[in-house]
Amino acid sequence: MKIFLVGDYTSGTGPANVTKHLLDVLPKDTLRLRTWNKITRTFEILRKMKKADICLISGYSKQNVLALRWAKVLKKPSCYLMHGCVEHENEINGVPDALMNRIERETLRLSDRILGVSMQFAEWLKTYYPEHADKVGYLTNGIDWKCMKERPNGVERDANRILSVGGGMPRKRIVKICEAVGRLNDRGYDLTLSVAGDTGKDTEKIRSYPFVRDHGLLGKKDMEVLYCSSGIFVQNSCFETFGLAPLEALLCDCDVLLSRHVGALSVLSGIEPEDVIEDCENVQEIEEKIERLLENGNHTRLLVELDKESTSWEARASELQTILRQIKEKKL
Structure with a gap:
């Protein structure tokens, strides 16, 4: 054929x-x-x-x-x-x-x-x-397992850095992540939020938060550095047909928190309720689940459950x- x-x-x-x-x-x-x-x-x-x-x-x-x-x-x-x-x-x-x-x-x-x-x-x-x-x-x-590499030299992980991708696209619901991080910082945390991706309708609002660093569009190597230097990756999309970024973050030993709309959940067999945002508009839920990950990460558990052959x-x-x-x- x-x-x-x-x-x-x-x-x-x-x-x-x-x-x-x-x-x-x-x-x-x-x-x-x-x-x-x-x-x-x-x-x-x-x-x-x-x-x-x-x-x-x-x-x-x-x-x-x-x-x-x-x-x-x-x-x-x-x-x-x-x-x-x-x-x-x-x-x-x-x-x-x-x-x-x-x-x-x-x-x-x-x-x-x-x-x-x-x-x-x-x-x-x-x-x-x-x-x-x-x-x-x-x-x-x-999943391209052949591309798994050791952490880039000289990159240290910052457990207080949260990462999300999608820039200012409204469907990524990054503003809701900003609100959740802001609430955590108001309670005594010292978190930063790195955002990668192109500008969009939500960019101005995202940049208005003092703890946000907007990296804009980045190449593959720069994204690897961000994955490896961040503690938690959050994908809060209201619509995401698959989403390779959460898997790339996971393979760089990031803990991950994904909305239930992210298609990549279909390959993560070890997923548990605390790993999933049920309502991407619910700031309190996002706040609580980020806090749980700060206390107890999930990347080791999720990586162990990933089957290399079938994926x-x-x-x-x-x-x-x-x-x-x-x-x-x-x-x-």
């Missing part, structure tokens, strides 16, 4: 990194895009689709509609690996985009199968797009190929 994987794998975004990991472990004859000029890419899609047995779309793009329509013409089965929902996320972040919504909905309509990147996200998709519920499944993101990208690629074969056989 020859797969044509249509998607970005070079930009360094979360979806692009997932696509790159899959390409690294899928069969060597897997077809991929080699050109990024719009015109030449169009001809590449038209040409390579003819050679493929199945089309796999990874991530949102305008080119998806072209690829899927051409696949329909050629009677090639298709699968859409969905990393996020731009319609819902843009709405949460206060930047709705009607054109992006139309492209995403058309991608969903044209795809024979839709795979969310976590079980939680797949269940959400069935509710949000009930017309497509019968073709929604999931392929949980893998590897090799395992995910094998699972993906099984799903694609089933789609192909059903289409025949």
Whole structure:
């Protein structure tokens, strides 16, 4: 079975990194895009689709509609690996985009199968797009265990440093973390909150707290330093289809506190109630659970329960190929 994987794998975004990991472990004859000029890419899609047995779309793009329509013409089965929902996320972040919504909905309509990147996200998709519920499944993101490294030289951990990523994006609900940390400091703690990520609607409010350090967008190495120098990583998103950052933090020996909306929970089998924020708007709950982690960390317990074999990208690629074969056989 020859797969044509249509998607970005070079930009360094979360979806692009997932696509790159899959390409690294899928069969060597897997077809991929080699050109990024719009015109030449169009001809590449038209040409390579003819050679493929199945089309796999990874991530949102305008080119998806072209690829899927051409696949329909050629009677090639298709699968859409969905990393996020731009319609819902843009709405949460206060930047709705009607054109992006139309492209995403058309991608969903044209795809024979839709795979969310976590079980939680797949269940959400069935509710949000009930017309497509019968073709929604999931392929949980893998973990790149080969990238586990020793702590960067000269980096010391500050147990009083809390870290969160997502910058000023409202869906990350970092303002609520700020409020919780502020309450803890009012009670005698001396905590700092490091925030990494691009600016957004909440940036000004986040920066107004005296204990916050806004690092902005950081590269991989700088993020490793932050993970290794922080005591607790908090992801308080109201919507997070997967989220690699909590796993990266955990692998750097950070304690982690995640909202129940974070899809990465699906790979953390050792999770307990005190590790999860049930209500991402509840400042008191966030405050209490940060305080528990300050007293009794969870990274050792969670790491011990992580199964390297079943969470590897090799395992995910094998699972993906099984799903694609089933789609192909059903289409025949």
